[in-house]
Structures are given as structure tokens and as C-alpha cells.
Amino acid sequence: MSSGTPPVVLSVAGTDSGGAAGTAADLTTFAALGAHGACVVTAVTAQDTTGVRDVHAVPRASVAAQLDAVLEDLPVAAAKTGMLGTPEVVRLVAERLGGRRLVVDPVLVATSGAVLGGADVARAYVEHLLPVAAVATPNADEAAALLGRDAAPHDLASALADLGCAVVVTGGPDGDPAGEACTDWLALPGHPPTALRHPALRTTNDHGTGCTFSAALAVALARAPDPRGPADLEAAVAEAASHTLAALHRSRCWDLGRGRGPIAHTFPHPTASRGDLR
Numbered sequence: 001m002s003s004g005t006p007p008v009v010l011s012v013a014g015t016d017s018g019g020a021a022g023t024a025a026d027l028t029t030f031a032a033l034g035a036h037g038a039c040v041v042t043a044v045t046a047q048d049t050t051g052v053r054d055v056h057a058v059p060r061a062s063v064a065a066q067l068d069a070v071l072e073d074l075p076v077a078a079a080k081t082g083m084l085g086t087p088e089v090v091r092l093v094a095e096r097l098g099g100r101r102l103v104v105d106p107v108l109v110a111t112s113g114a115v116l117g118g119a120d121v122a123r124a125y126v127e128h129l130l131p132v133a134a135v136a137t138p139n140a141d142e143a144a145a146l147l148g149r150d151a152a153p154h155d156l157a158s159a160l161a162d163l164g165c166a167v168v169v170t171g172g173p174d175g176d177p178a179g180e181a182c183t184d185w186l187a188l189p190g191h192p193p194t195a196l197r198h199p200a201l202r203t204t205n206d207h208g209t210g211c212t213f214s215a216a217l218a219v220a221l222a223r224a225p226d227p228r229g230p231a232d233l234e235a236a237v238a239e240a241a242s243h244t245l246a247a248l249h250r251s252r253c254w255d256l257g258r259g260r261g262p263i264a265h266t267f268p269h270p271t272a273s274r275g276d277l278r
């Protein structure tokens with residue numbers, strides 16, 4: 001690759017009109033971490049910080065055409081999936097991106113509680129996409145929905161890793177009685193799960209956190225020498241968590257919207273330091 005050329009990382013996700021989650025979170029995270037972002041849109045949501053008002057699923061043929069356009073032209077180093085919306089699109093993504101450096105964030109429910117993928121979508125993830133992914137990043141609720149049963153986060157991580165991919169069951173601050181630490185559980189097929197702990201931040205501006213984390217993980221995997229090796233995987237997850245924590249820290253005092261505000265995707269720029277623009 002010629003000097004200065006960034007790695008290409010692909011987002012396959014839905015849009016969020018409020019600019020907090022989905023495609024917006026992915027592309028801004030890729031840019032912040034020095035990757036060129038390509039994007040395949042699977043759904044258009046009418047969404048703000050308080051909820052999701054409407055979802056338009058992009059037809060399978062159009063998602064397939066977008067995937068073909070990107071894959072036939074660009075050297076995609078890694079990809080991540082967010083909201084896929086329908087079982088047909090989950091299967092399509094498994095066919096086109098399976099076996100690559102692929103991070104699957106199985107988006108089923110938004111921070112606001114809106115359902116973005118039903119039981120049929122959850123089944124398609126388990127049957128088709130997780131077995132061909134490099135890493136899956138469900139939160140504990142999504143992991144339970146995928147397995148159809150509840151259990152402790154480390155058990156959920158182990159059970160999902162049995163499908164053949166590495167799994168990070170992410171945990172927000174609610175998992176800690178004191179609310180001071182977050183524990184993400186990393187499980188690799190055939191290995192006992194490992195607890196990865198980092199400080200918890202008190203904030204209501206966390207819309208888009210899971211998208212930011214999985215996008216940062218895809219960039220780290222794009223650069224990893226051995227993306228399936230335990231050491232590189234653990235380092236990539238730690239990098240993604242630290243990027244996410246820094247982003248949550250930057251947005252913690254923001255006052256945007258009436259609901260759970262966006263996590264910061266931007267890096268402060270010297271010429272854009274006036275925080276009071278309205």
C-alpha cells in the first residue's frame with residue numbers, strides 16, 4: 001500500500017437521524033482513528049435522543065448492490081455490522097463478509113428501548129453470522145436474546161463463543177453495585193472467559209456507545225497482526241474500550257436533546273474550540 005494510505009474499514013449499519021448511533025457513530029469513529037470508512041446502509045431510522053419513530057428497511061437487493069460496489073473496488077481490511085434489521089440481510093452479510101476480520105455488534109434493542117431486531121433476526125445471527133464472524137460484541141441483554149435464556153455475563157460469553165467466534169459481552173456501569181467499574185467479558189472458543197475491567201463514567205450522554213466500541217474494535221482488528229490470536233484480540237478490545245471511555249468523557253457535560261444524548265464522536269480541533277456555538 002502506498003505511504004499514508006489509510007486502512008479501509010467497512011460499516012454495515014442503519015442510520016440514526018440524530019447522529020448518535022449507527023452509520024454516524026461508525027464513520028466518525030473510523031475517521032477519529034485514522035481509517036477510511038466505507039458504509040453500506042441497511043435501514044433508515046427516524047430517531048432522536050428520546051426514541052425511534054420510524055424504521056425503513058433497505059431492500060436486500062440494494063444492500064447486496066452496496067456490498068458488491070465496496071468489495072469489488074476497495075481493499076477492505078476489516079468490517080463491522082450494526083443494525084441489520086431483517087434475517088435476509090443477516091444471511092447476506094454472512095455470505096459476503098464471513099471469514100474476514102468481521103466485528104458483529106448484534107443490535108437488537110436501542111438505548112431508548114426500541115426494538116431494532118426481532119426474534120427472527122436473533123435466530124439468523126446465531127445460525128448464520130456469528131459462526132463466520134471474528135468477534136461479536138453483544139451487551140448482556142442482546143446476548144441473552146441471542147441464546148434465548150438469561151445467565152451471568154461470563155456464561156453468556158462462553159455459550160456464544162461455542163458458536164465459533166470470539167465474544168465480548170459488554171457491561172455498562174449497571175453491572176457494578178457501586179457503579180464505579182464496567183466489566184466486559186471476553187471469551188474465545190475453547191478458552192475460559194476473561195474479565196476486562198475499566199472505570200465507569202457517570203453520564204446520561206451514552207447514545208451510540210456500543211456502536212462506537214465495535215467500530216473502534218474493527219479499526220484495531222484491521223491493524224492487528226494476528227486478529228484471531230488471544231493476545232492481539234485482548235489488546236484490540238482494550239484499545240476499543242479506552243477509545244470509548246475517552247469519548248464518553250468528552251460528552252459527559254454536553255446538553256444535546258431531551259433524552260440520552262450522543263457520545264462524542266469528535267476529537268477537539270484547535271479551530272473549533274468555541275463550545276457555545278448555537
Ligand SMILES: Nc1ncnc2c1ncn2[C@@H]1O[C@H](COP(=O)(O)OP(=O)(O)O)[C@@H](O)[C@H]1O
Pocket residue numbers: 138139140170171172173182183184199200201202203206208209210211213240241244245248
Ligand atoms: N458509563 C460507562 N462508563 C465507562 N464505560 C462504559 C460505560 N457504558 C458503557 N461503557 C463501555 O462501552 C462499551 C460498550 O458497551 P455497552 O454500553 O454495553 O454497549 P451497548 O450500547 O451495546 O449497550 C463497553 O466497553 C462498556 O464497558
Ligand SMILES: Cc1ncc(COP(=O)(O)O)c(N)n1
Pocket residue numbers: 013014015016021022023045047082083107109110111112206207208209210211
Ligand atoms: C441505527 C441504529 N443502530 C444502532 C443503534 C444502537 O445504539 P444504542 O444502543 O446506543 O441506542 C441505534 N439506536 N440505532
